[in-house]
Amino acid sequence: NSKKKADMSLNGKDKSVVKSFWDKIAPKAGELGGEALGRMLVVYPQTKTYFSHWADLSPDSAQVKKHGAIIMGAVGDAVGKIDDLAGCLSSLSELHAFKLRVDPANFRILAHNIILVMAMYFPAEFTPEVHVSVDKFLQNIALALSERYR
Amino acid sequence: MVKWTDKERSTVASVWEKIDIDEIGPQALARILIVYPWTERYFGTFGDIFTATAVLNNDKVAAHGKVVMKALDKAVKNIDNIRGTYADLSRLHYETLRVDPDTFKLLADCITITVACKLKSALSPQVQATWQKFLSAVVDAMSSQYE
Numbered sequence: 312n313s314k315k316k317a318d319m320s321l322n323g324k325d326k327s328v329v330k331s332f333w334d335k336i337a338p339k340a341g342e343l344g345g346e347a348l349g350r351m352l353v354v355y356p357q358t359k360t361y362f363s364h365w366a367d368l369s370p371d372s373a374q375v376k377k378h379g380a381i382i383m384g385a386v387g388d389a390v391g392k393i394d395d396l397a398g399c400l401s402s403l404s405e406l407h408a409f410k411l412r413v414d415p416a417n418f419r420i421l422a423h424n425i426i427l428v429m430a431m432y433f434p435a436e437f438t439p440e441v442h443v444s445v446d447k448f449l450q451n452i453a454l455a456l457s458e459r460y461r
Numbered sequence: 462m463v464k465w466t467d468k469e470r471s472t473v474a475s476v477w478e479k480i481d482i483d484e485i486g487p488q489a490l491a492r493i494l495i496v497y498p499w500t501e502r503y504f505g506t507f508g509d510i511f512t513a514t515a516v517l518n519n520d521k522v523a524a525h526g527k528v529v530m531k532a533l534d535k536a537v538k539n540i541d542n543i544r545g546t547y548a549d550l551s552r553l554h555y556e557t558l559r560v561d562p563d564t565f566k567l568l569a570d571c572i573t574i575t576v577a578c579k580l581k582s583a584l585s586p587q588v589q590a591t592w593q594k595f596l597s598a599v600v601d602a603m604s605s606q607y608e
Contacts, residue, residue, distance in 0.1 A: 434578035
């Protein structure tokens with residue numbers, strides 16, 4: 312019963328707020344993702360330890376921008392499957408748990424930067440009410456991503 | 462003691478110049494009450510702060526937001542000794558107000574998001590890094606008298 316898992320805390324209002332905000336930002340989602348990842352690497356340098364295989368970790372780096380867009384694509388998929396985040400993110404959870412072995416504390420750090428970039432690009436739309444639902448949504452994604460860890 | 466380069470000092474000053482205390486303060490305090498509603502516990506005398514609409518229209522929230530920003534102004538102007546500047550304030554929040562120090566981190570994040578809404582692309586990654594370093598020093602100083 313998926314209702315017993317993390318997404319219990321997302322109520323109907325949160326889901327509709329997230330979906331409607333996502334509709335507004337979808338055309339810019341890739342760019343937002345690149346910005347968020349670029350910022351995270353600058354502002355939280357400890358996160359660079361997961362990307363030592365890339366030559367250029369600056370916000371302008373093509374690899375950083377591309378990877379940020381991929382991450383945001385996955386967030387967009389999750390918006391579409393918001394009623395079953397655990398199912399939607401199951402294989403990504405395995406990837407992060409067993410192959411990438413990213414400390415789940417970093418999900419909160421990336422979420423902060425995603426939220427910040429949303430506020431920068433869409434200040435009028437990113438009201439406190441949208442902020443709280445998006446924050447809960449990203450927290451639920453983090454929980455779903457952590458499912459497979461131990 | 463937190464060390465600041467000249468560039469960091471001027472970055473913090475330039476962010477601070479761009480914001481209006483009377484505008485940002487109320488917005489940041491409203492955001493923490495809406496996004497992290499358990500913080501309502503500290504504002505029992507403020508009346509209705511239990512819905513987003515109520516928070517956004519509450520005069521006491523707005524007034525208190527300005528008080529908080531004025532205090533942050535002291536930190537900007539005493540950046541080399543934020544700890545000393547905030548010792549009494551820290552003691553007040555611990556002994557009298559009994560505020561969980563994790564709350565300071567949440568408010569710092571809400572201030573940053575509010576500033577991001579205002580500054581937009583002027584908040585470059587480097588500026589964000591310096592601004593967050595400044596707010597971390599403020600959070601540390603606010604937690605310093607808790608024991």
